[in-house]
Amino acid sequence: MMMDLVDELMRLFGSENVKFDHEEIEKYSRDETSGVEGEIPLAVVFPTSTEQVSQLMRWANERRVAVVPRGAGTGLSGGAIPTKNSVVVSLERMNRIIELDERNMTIVVEPGVITGEIQKIAEEHGLYYAGDPASSESSSIGGNVAENAGGVKVIKYGPTAFHVLGLEVVLPTGEVVHFGGKTLKNVTGYDMVRLFVGSEGTLGIVTKIVLRLVPRPKYAAVLLVPFGGIEDALLCVPKLLSQSGLLPASIEFMDRYSSEMASRFLNESIPNPEAECHLIFELESSDKQNLVKEYIELGETLMQMNATEVYIADDRTQRMKIWRFRKAIAEGIIAFRPVHCMEDVVVPTANMPKLIVSTYQIAQKRGLEVLNFGHVGDGNVHVTFLKPERMQNAVWEQALEEALEELYRTTVQLEGSLTGEHGVGLKRKKYLRMFLGEKEIELMKRLKSLFDPNNILNPGKIFPD
Numbered sequence: 001m002m003m004d005l006v007d008e009l010m011r012l013f014g015s016e017n018v019k020f021d022h023e024e025i026e027k028y029s030r031d032e033t034s035g036v037e038g039e040i041p042l043a044v045v046f047p048t049s050t051e052q053v054s055q056l057m058r059w060a061n062e063r064r065v066a067v068v069p070r071g072a073g074t075g076l077s078g079g080a081i082p083t084k085n086s087v088v089v090s091l092e093r094m095n096r097i098i099e100l101d102e103r104n105m106t107i108v109v110e111p112g113v114i115t116g117e118i119q120k121i122a123e124e125h126g127l128y129y130a131g132d133p134a135s136s137e138s139s140s141i142g143g144n145v146a147e148n149a150g151g152v153k154v155i156k157y158g159p160t161a162f163h164v165l166g167l168e169v170v171l172p173t174g175e176v177v178h179f180g181g182k183t184l185k186n187v188t189g190y191d192m193v194r195l196f197v198g199s200e201g202t203l204g205i206v207t208k209i210v211l212r213l214v215p216r217p218k219y220a221a222v223l224l225v226p227f228g229g230i231e232d233a234l235l236c237v238p239k240l241l242s243q244s245g246l247l248p249a250s251i252e253f254m255d256r257y258s259s260e261m262a263s264r265f266l267n268e269s270i271p272n273p274e275a276e277c278h279l280i281f282e283l284e285s286s287d288k289q290n291l292v293k294e295y296i297e298l299g300e301t302l303m304q305m306n307a308t309e310v311y312i313a314d315d316r317t318q319r320m321k322i323w324r325f326r327k328a329i330a331e332g333i334i335a336f337r338p339v340h341c342m343e344d345v346v347v348p349t350a351n352m353p354k355l356i357v358s359t360y361q362i363a364q365k366r367g368l369e370v371l372n373f374g375h376v377g378d379g380n381v382h383v384t385f386l387k388p389e390r391m392q393n394a395v396w397e398q399a400l401e402e403a404l405e406e407l408y409r410t411t412v413q414l415e416g417s418l419t420g421e422h423g424v425g426l427k428r429k430k431y432l433r434m435f436l437g438e439k440e441i442e443l444m445k446r447l448k449s450l451f452d453p454n455n456i457l458n459p460g461k462i463f464p465d
C-alpha cells in the first residue's frame with residue numbers, strides 16, 4: 001500500500017524529483033531541534049514549480065496522505081519533522097529570484113532561496129533586505145516566512161512579517177491563491193498575508209514571496225560592550241531604549257557561557273572573554289558624523305551604566321567579525337552540546353532582566369547548566385538548558401521538564417509568550433495551553449480546518465494532542 005503511493009508519486013513527478021531510499025532521506029526526518037524525534041517519511045518530493053506543488057497537494061488530499069513542507073531544515077521547533085507515513089515536500093529546488101524591482105523596492109522570490117542570498121542581491125542594487133536571522137546563511141526564505149523568523153535587526157525593522165508584502169500559496173486542497181502584492185498598504189479585505197506568515201506550514205505551502213526592500217543604511221557601527229555583572233547589562237537595555245532617543249538596529253546579549261560556545265566553534269576570541277556577559281549594539285545612519293556622535297554618546301552612557309569597556313567597530317570587516325561571532329553561538333551549542341533544550345521565550349522588554357536572572361536560579365535548583373543569549377532589545381532570549389555530562393538521561397529529562405514548567409510560569413507572570421521566533425512546532429505544543437485560552441485555541445483550530453478540511457498539511461504541529 002505504502003509502496004503503491006510512492007509509485008504514484010514517481011509516475012506523477014518523475015524519479016528525478018522523488019526520493020524514497022531510507023539512507024538518502026534519513027536526514028529529512030529531523031531538523032536542528034534537539035530532543036524531538038521524527039519518522040523517516042514515505043518519500044521526499046522536490047517540486048520545481050507551483051503547478052507541481054499544487055498537483056502534489058491535490059493528490060495528497062484525495063489520498064489523505066500527510067504532507068510536511070520543508071525549507072532548509074534549520075528549524076528549532078520541529079516544524080519540518082515528518083510524522084508517521086507522511087510525504088515531505090522539500091522546496092529546496094524552488095530557489096529562483098524572480099524579479100528585483102528597484103523602483104518599487106521589492107523583490108519576488110521562490111521559497112527555497114537562502115535568506116543571505118536575498119540580502120546580497122539587494123545590496124548589489126544599493127538596497128537592503130532587513131530580515132536577518134542568525135541562520136541567514138543556511139535558512140530559506142520560505143522557512144523564515146512560515147516561522148515569522150526574527151533575528152538580530154527586529155527592534156528597528158521588525159520580524160519577517162514586516163517585510164512580506166505578498167504571497168502565492170498552494171492550499172492543502174491544491175488551489176493556488178495570491179494574497180497582497182507590491183503595495184505597502186492594503187486593507188482590501190482581511191490581512192491574509194499576516195495570517196500565513198508564522199503559520200508554520202500548517203495552512204498552505206508558500207510558493208512565491210514578494211518582499212519589501214528598504215534603502216541601505218550608508219554607515220553603521222557595532223559596539224561590543226562587556227559587563228562585569230549580568231544584571232547591570234540587562235537593566236541598561238530598557239533604560240536606553242526608552243530614554244536615549246536612539247533606535248539601534250540591534251541590541252543583542254550573550255552571557256559568558258554563550259561566548260565560550262561561539263569561541264570554541266570558530267576558534268576565535270572576543271575582547272574581555274572573562275566578562276560575565278557582552279551586549280552588542282548596532283547603530284545605523286545616513287550621515288557619518290552623526291553616527292560617530294551617536295556612538296560616542298551611547299558609549300559614554302554605557303560606561304556610566306557600569307560597562308567594563310566599549311569596543312567600537314565602524315568598518316565593515318570588524319562589524320562582520322562581531323556578527324559572525326554572535327551568530328555562531330547556536331551552531332556551537334548544536335555542535336558541542338547536542339543534548340540541550342534551546343528555548344525562545346519573549347517578554348515585554350522591560351521585564352526581560354527579571355526573566356533572564358531567574359533562569360540561572362531555575363537551572364541551579366535542578367543541577368542543570370544554562371546559558372542565555374539572544375535578542376534582548378526585543379525581549380526575546382534563547383534560554384538554553386544543557387545536560388551536565390555525568391547526569392543520567394532519566395534525571396535530565398525529569399529536571400528539564402520541571403525547569404521548563406518553571407520557566408514558562410515565570411514568563412506568563414512577566415506577561416510574556418512561549419515563543420518569539422522559533423515557533424511551536426512539535427517541541428512546544430504541549431505547553432500551548434499555558435499561554436492561550438481554550439477559545440483562542442478553538443478559533444485557531446477552526447481556521448486550520450477551514451483551509452485544510454482533511455488535516456493533511458503538517459498535521460500534529462502547534463496544537464496539543
Ligand SMILES: Cc1cc2nc3c(=O)[nH]c(=O)nc-3n(C[C@H](O)[C@H](O)[C@H](O)COP(=O)(O)OP(=O)(O)OC[C@H]3O[C@@H](n4cnc5c(N)ncnc54)[C@H](O)[C@@H]3O)c2cc1C
Pocket residue numbers: 031032068069070071072073074075076078079080091111132133134135138139140141142143144145146147148149150151152200201202204205206207330331421422458
Ligand atoms: C544556528 C541557527 C541559528 C538560528 N537563528 C535564528 C534567528 O536568529 N532567528 C530566527 O527566527 N530563527 C533562527 N533559527 C531557526 C531557523 O533558522 C528559522 O526558524 C528559519 O526560519 C527556518 O527556515 P528553514 O528554511 O530552515 O525552515 P525549515 O526548518 O525547513 O521549516 C520550518 C517551518 O517552516 C515550514 N515551511 C518551510 N518552508 C515552507 C513553505 N515554503 N511553505 C510553508 N511552510 C514552509 C515547515 O513546515 C516548518 O514548519 C536558527 C537556527 C539555527 C540552526
